[in-house]
Amino acid sequence: MRRFFTAAALPLALLASSVTAQDTPRPAAEAAPLAELVQEVEIPFETFTLPNGLTTIVHTDRKAPLVGVTIYYRVGSKHEPRGRTGFAHLFEHLMFGGSENVENFDIPLEAAGSTSTNGSTWYDRTNYVETVPTGALDLALFMESDRMGYLLGAVTQDKLDKQRSVVQNEKRQGDNQPYGLVEYKLSDGLLPVGHPYRHSTIGSMADLEAASLADVRQWFTDNYAPNNVVLALAGDIDAATARPIVQHWFGEIPAGPEVRKVAAEPVTLAAPVREEMTDQVPVTRVIRAWTGPELTSPDAVPLAVGLHVLGGLASSRLDNVLVRGEQLAVSVTAGAQQHEQINFLQAQMDVKPGVDRAVAEKRFDEVIAELVAEGPTEDEVTRAATQFVSSQIGALEEVGGFSGKGATLAEGLLYAGNPAHYKAELERLAALTPAQVREALQRWLGRPSYTLAVIPGERTEDGALMGGWGDEGTVPPPEPDPKIPVEVTRTASPRQAPPVAPVAELTFPAVEHARLSNGIEVALARRTAVPKVSLALTFDAGTAADGAARAGTQSLMMELLKEGTTSRSALEIAVEEERLGASIGTGTTTDSSTVTMTALAANLVPSLELMADIARNPAFDPAEVARVKDQRLAAIAQEQADPRGLASRAVGPLVYGEAHPYGSVGASGKPAVIQALTPERLAGEHRKWLRPDTARFTVVGDVTMAELLPALERTFADWTPPAEPKPVKNLTVPTPQPARKLVVIDRPNSPQSVLLLARVLPLTGTQQGREALDLANEVIGSGFLSRLNMQLREEKGWTYGISSSLSGVVGPRRLSVFTPVQSDRTADSIRLILEQMEAFAAGGQRVNETELQRVTDGNIRALPNSFQTNGQVLGALMTNQLLGRPDDYQSRLPEIYRAIDAQAIDSAAGQYLSPENLAIIVVGDRKQIDEQLETLDMPIEYLSAEEL
Structure with missing residues (x-):
């Protein structure tokens, strides 16, 4: 079942006034009774079990032509023996490396339109998920059955070595964060040596080094049998249709040993x-x-x-x-x-x-x-x-993935x-x-x-030595993998992958438009799949309203909206929000400041009343302002201790320049700016930027326009703009001339270096017809199958992941490449990134047929999967509004993608994705990386965390 009780491991800055939970003087808002809400949660299902023990759960949901495929194996890290910690997770990685009849699982699935193609491991289980168009269900089940029954003939020493490196970098990435070693210490302190939940799922470096090909084969034989599996199919499918398909692909796989039970x-x-x-x-x-x-x-x-x-x-x-x-x-x-x-x-x-x-x-x-x-x-x-x-x-919106309806049903059967x-x-x-x-x-x-x-203080613990069985100090560590040759032979005769049936076109919801009596625009996309409504009140402001000189002002003002209004204390806001089952948030992006709300449809009217008070009537009480400023300063210190945070803070001023509105350190801001803010200045910021003539409503969910407009009129129609003219952001300020250089930020004791390569492109976000560039970016660095990820992760094993991106802003767009890499491969990783980008941009490695099909036809097939939730539709509509796209832009994408050929993608890469003049930010331990970086023959600048 979906673990909706699980608490986050990281702290949340939850802010309100200084009264106790019992002091709630305002009368309770009218909310739907809890028992009625519980009745809204229903996931009908049928089950059947094959003779070999594989149990299948089927839930029918016809709202979209797609099926969530969720498969759980009853084996996790708690089943690992001493000396083999981290092995269940390592094996999960190997399961994506191909089977006897499938060279690569991701390529055909993504080409067929699969989304959420992934896997995960925890103490109790290992799971694999993909959400596919209905016509690709046969393909997905063929692939899942092939790695369940026909894997060992394709697992080689080379694949094991590469995935071992990937997992070790995943461990380094987690360990490299502030408080990154806490999980190890907690489990060590709570549980005795040998307790199945004591060692971490990621394991110890020594045990990962010791994992051998013989271990891999034995783990598969002992645990990966159909009688240890729960398969959930949720979506455009029914049990009568599913049974013969599941029987066809899984029925011949023999049962194996039951996964051993552990105390x-x-x-x-x-x-x-x-x-x-x-x-x-x-x-x-x-x-x-x-x-x-x-x-x-x-x-x-x-x-x-x-x-x-x-x-x-x-x-x-x-x-x-x-x-x-x-x-x-x-x-x-x-x-x-x-x-x-x-x-x-x-x-x-x-x-x-x-x-x-x-x-x-x-x-x-x-x-x-x-x-x-x-x-x-x-x-x-x-x-x-x-x-x-x-x-x-809210979880009922998704049929697949790690938290959708399929996972909810599968976990219920598996655990209860x-x-x-x-x-x-x-x-x-x-x-x-x-x-x-x-x-x-x-x-x-x-x-x-x-x-x-x-x-x-100084880090004194070594994450590489943590996460294991717990007796490492008293017994010798396991010997590294001896790499003894193992005969690799096929399990059975070859099987052929089934064809993918035609995929239905995306049905994107129609958008209705209206205007409140005070002029605020309203856009509504009605969706009735779940009784919830998602809403955004967006203002033309954002961090660009600050620029570098006032960095953090806009976001602090937005954060304080929930810290008390002229009629409600912060605690009253929190209590009322919780009682209604609503979630109201405030925040800033580069170009916008937004108040968002997700509400139960039954409680929409009182939720809107609360939201209106938050947006329109903030108190900016001096005591609350002082407290939140202290918390913001602590958050900035956290960013300055985090290698990712340091790179993110450095990139804006570096590539845009501090004169440009985009040239700030980010939403958190600078300590000196935050310290100087007063309640009066924050109130002035609110009056200047949060006004009805800079606002618009975007709404998605279970409500009609006839119901929505009166509720919005009641809460927002009397809001009038101030006499001052609307503020304007000048996004045409010139940016610095791009230049190739290294910028190094020293972070001692870092097991990885964080790399962020970036430059400003000569185009803006509102320039239309740039889809070929978006697809070129997918080819080089956006997505698991991108060239950069295939090289740095799957081939070299130097990183847990790398991604490139094109910023979706109104003004000048930014090209970025981000990855954490193992410290001893810092310079090598930079070289490889630049070489791959140059080969694509200069035409040495043009887009091939497989890549072209994946980013055009594959994207078209994936469109129905991409808008399952109200939040996904809301995000798409808000982006359309920001960048001047039509409401039906998503529905037009199939036609747009079909018109893009290889030459258009290659041309876009050559024009915009060249690595020339990229600024390269490196956050790492200078003792480990300085000599490497000198071999790159680039000018080097040095920054300290305190400067950012």
Whole structure:
């Protein structure tokens, strides 16, 4: 089932006023009863099982001509033996490397229009997903069956070595982040050596080095049999049609051994345990953690709700006391990460700079202890439950992928023996009482905890040595892969891939237009698949309204909109939002500032009233402004500690120049700018840029224009623009002449270097007819099958992934190439990127027939998959409006793509994708990379994190 109770591992800056959760003086907004919302969540299904044990779940959803294919194997990292940690995940990578009858899984699937072609591994399972046009279902099932039954004849030492390098770089990429080693320490502190959930899914470097071809073959034989599989088919399919297809492709695969069961009970520590570690982080982070019961435990739902009340809600107990009230922390979070046999329970606090950690920890403990002793209020339980139910309703939009309806059903069967387990959880939510939550919290959080404090300083732990079994210091490490030759032979006679049937054209929703009485434009695309509405109120502003000199002003103003209005406190906003099951957000892109809302259709009117108050009547209370400024400064420090953040902050000023509106360090801004902002200046910023004559509404979802317009008139029609003329952004400011150079930012102890190559292109986003350039970008660097990814990841194994992009802005567009690479291959990676781009742009390696088919016909086939959700349609409409495209642009794309030939793509590459004059930003450890970079024979500049 979809794990909608899982808490995020990273902290969220949840902001509101300094009152407690129980102080809610405003009357409750009228909201649909929780029991009624639960009734909206329904995923009908049928199941059948083949004689070889493969179980298939089928859910029929005819809203689009596509099928989500979701396949779960009952094996994950908890099944790995000592000395082979990380092996389940490594094997997942190998499963994409081809089988006896398929050279490459991604090429034919993407050519057929598949999206979300991917896989993942965690403690309990390994899964593979693709969402395909109905006419490509036979192809998808042929491929899944081929790697299930006919893999070993195609797995070679070369493939193992390459994917081993890719996985090791995936591990380095995670370890290289601020707080990137925390997961290892938490599991080590909570669980004893040998516990199946103790070692990380990514594993240790030594164990990855030890994985041999013989290990690969044995893992496949022991675990990858049809009797260990749940296959979910959701979408334009029914059980009667599915059964013979599944039988045809999977029926001849013999059953194998059952995946071994492992004992993995929650662990109660004998006494509280405390540890500290220093790391290159901006603020001290304190984490309190426990293990909890299995996913099917009666306590699982109450614990998820209790921890959401503690630190998941915007109005959570920890937020109210530590962030808003006493301002001892800049962010907090809490949640339950549920697995089949165990639950990781966690509360987390980032201590505000300058605050005594002991004082903050004392209050942190007191808030936790108070909730455990007294339990939540009934209103808190209802608000938390409503958020979970609203999230699950939103998940009904997608048939496939990692969190769609197929995954929900498959996980229910896999973990609970019931595809409809999600429904049991929702009904449990609707009936949950504060007493049940209190009792569960007392049973599990009343036990001794493990506490980890991460202190700013030099990194002293080595991620390469972490993530393994846990006894590495007492026993010799495993020997590296001896690479003993293994005879590789076919399993059976060749099989032929089936043809792909014709794919239905995209049916993009019609867009209706209207105008409020005060002139605000309204665009509506009605969709009734789920009872929700997504809405955006967009203003012509964005970070470009700041430029470099005022970087961060617009985004801080937008962030403060939810921190209190002239009639509601920040807490009242949060409580009302939670009670309605709505999600209201504010933010900035380069060209726009936006207030967004996702609301339950039944609660649209009161949700709009709340949104209108947030957008129109911010209070900019001095105390709230001061607090949010402190949090923003901490967020900037976090960016400056993160290699990706440093590269992103450097690129705008470097390629656009600080005189251009796009030449800033980004939305977070500069510390000096943030420190100087006052409530009066922020209020002036709001008056200047957020006004009805710079605004438009874009709406997608289950509402008619006849219902929508009166609700918008009621909340926005009396909003009149100020007397001052509309502000104007000058996007024609000249940018610096592009020039090839290296810009190096030193980040000691980095196991990877982050590369960002960029330059400004001589065209703007509003220039039409540039689809050939977009397709050329797909060929070189956008997508898994791009040339750069195939070379740097699949062939060389130097990175976990690389991507190129063309910025979708109104003004001058930017070409960017981004990748983290292993440190000892920094210069080699730069050379290879430049060589590949030059070969394409100069005509040495023109687009081939396979690439042409993938980016034209493959994209056409994938269009129905690309607009399953209200959010996807909303994003497309907003982009159309921003760049001056017609409403039916997406419907025109098939005709546009069919008219683009290889010559047009090659011409676009030659004109715009040359690596000439790219600025190359490198964030890494200079001790490891300086000598390499000198061999590139380029002028080098050096920046420090403090300059950005």
